[in-house]
Amino acid sequence: MTPSSECKMNDQASRVKAASRAALTVIVACVLLMGLGCQQKMAEQPYYRPYEPTTFFADGQSSRPLEEGVVHRAQYLDSDPLVTGLTAEEWGRFWRRDEVKVNPEGPTANEDREHAYGAPRFDPRADQPHSNPAKIYVSEFPFPITGADLSRGAQRYTAYCAECHGPLGNGKGKIWERGYLKPTSYHTEKVEANEPNAYGQIPLGYSRGFWKWDIHIPVREVPIGYIFEVITKGYGAMPDHAAQIPPVDRWRIIAYVRTLQFSQHAEAGKLPRNILEKVTAGDHK
Numbered sequence: 001m002t003p004s005s006e007c008k009m010n011d012q013a014s015r016v017k018a019a020s021r022a023a024l025t026v027i028v029a030c031v032l033l034m035g036l037g038c039q040q041k042m043a044e045q046p047y048y049r050p051y052e053p054t055t056f057f058a059d060g061q062s063s064r065p066l067e068e069g070v071v072h073r074a075q076y077l078d079s080d081p082l083v084t085g086l087t088a089e090e091w092g093r094f095w096r097r098d099e100v101k102v103n104p105e106g107p108t109a110n111e112d113r114e115h116a117y118g119a120p121r122f123d124p125r126a127d128q129p130h131s132n133p134a135k136i137y138v139s140e141f142p143f144p145i146t147g148a149d150l151s152r153g154a155q156r157y158t159a160y161c162a163e164c165h166g167p168l169g170n171g172k173g174k175i176w177e178r179g180y181l182k183p184t185s186y187h188t189e190k191v192e193a194n195e196p197n198a199y200g201q202i203p204l205g206y207s208r209g210f211w212k213w214d215i216h217i218p219v220r221e222v223p224i225g226y227i228f229e230v231i232t233k234g235y236g237a238m239p240d241h242a243a244q245i246p247p248v249d250r251w252r253i254i255a256y257v258r259t260l261q262f263s264q265h266a267e268a269g270k271l272p273r274n275i276l277e278k279v280t281a282g283d284h285k
């Protein structure tokens with residue numbers, strides 16, 4: 001290569017470089033300008049920030065109240081037994097409770113029963129329409145329970161109840177081992193030999209809530225709607241679980257509680273034949 005041709009090439013190369021630098025500058029400038037243009041359009045969105053006033057509505061508020069009767073997707077109606085556990089009759093009475101005259105000196109225990117913390121809404125006055133637990137709480141599951149529901153119930157029970165009530169439901173969970181109040185057993189028979197026969201005056205496995213109203217029934221016989229209410233609102237030392245467990249899972253847990261109860265108190269006639277044969281032969285395993 002001669003020195004002059006080398007010089008020519010250098011010249012060419014620097015011209016190409018200068019041209020591409022100029023092109024790059026133009027592109028960058030365009031992009032910046034475009035960006036500015038976009039920013040202006042996007043900043044002018046037709047929406048209101050929360051609580052921003054408006055002249056569009058007569059009351060000057062841009063945040064609108066819900067129209068009457070609006071139901072959001074997958075919302076349950078307030079009166080649906082699936083979210084109340086109550087019979088239609090009890091729901092109606094509860095809904096009208098403000099019309100019920102309350103003693104001006106302060107409500108009596110009976111008048112204030114639904115405000116009592118997680119207590120059964122039972123009224124022991126025989127002339128009252130809600131003096132029968134079966135009229136207050138539903139006794140049927142609000143949807144058919146399948147095998148899958150039961151498995152889910154078992155899994156949720158283990159997550160949310162077993163730590164206190166124990167895996168078998170006799171009230172001997174880990175939390176109780178560390179000194180928590182002994183939860184009500186779901187069974188009237190001892191699952192483990194060292195269980196106490198009673199909680200104070202209340203025999204093993206009897207509902208403490210109903211005992212307060214002088215109704216002596218084991219948890220095995222309380223209407224399932226009552227268990228729903230205990231899970232939803234808590235009872236006595238037991239905390240409520242409304243925030244942790246959606247209503248449908250509460251019913252699945254209850255189905256599992258009933259299964260646990262059946263496991264300790266099965267009527268021979270209700271057992272499948274192959275299991276009955278094993279039991280009669282003394283093979284319980």
Ligand code: HEC
Pocket residue numbers: 157160161162163164165175180181182183184206207208209210219227230231235236237238239241253254257
């Ligand atoms: C932090 C411990 C704890 C957890 C968790 C817990 N419980 Fe309880 N539960 C208790 C205690 C304690 C009692 C007895 C309360 C009392 O006597 O004051 C009780 C009572 C009950 C009763 C009987 C009420 C009566 O009338 O005697 C039922 C039914 C029940 N629990 C169901 C459940 C279910 C179902 C779950 C899970 C969703 C659950 N509990 C989770 C501690 C717990």
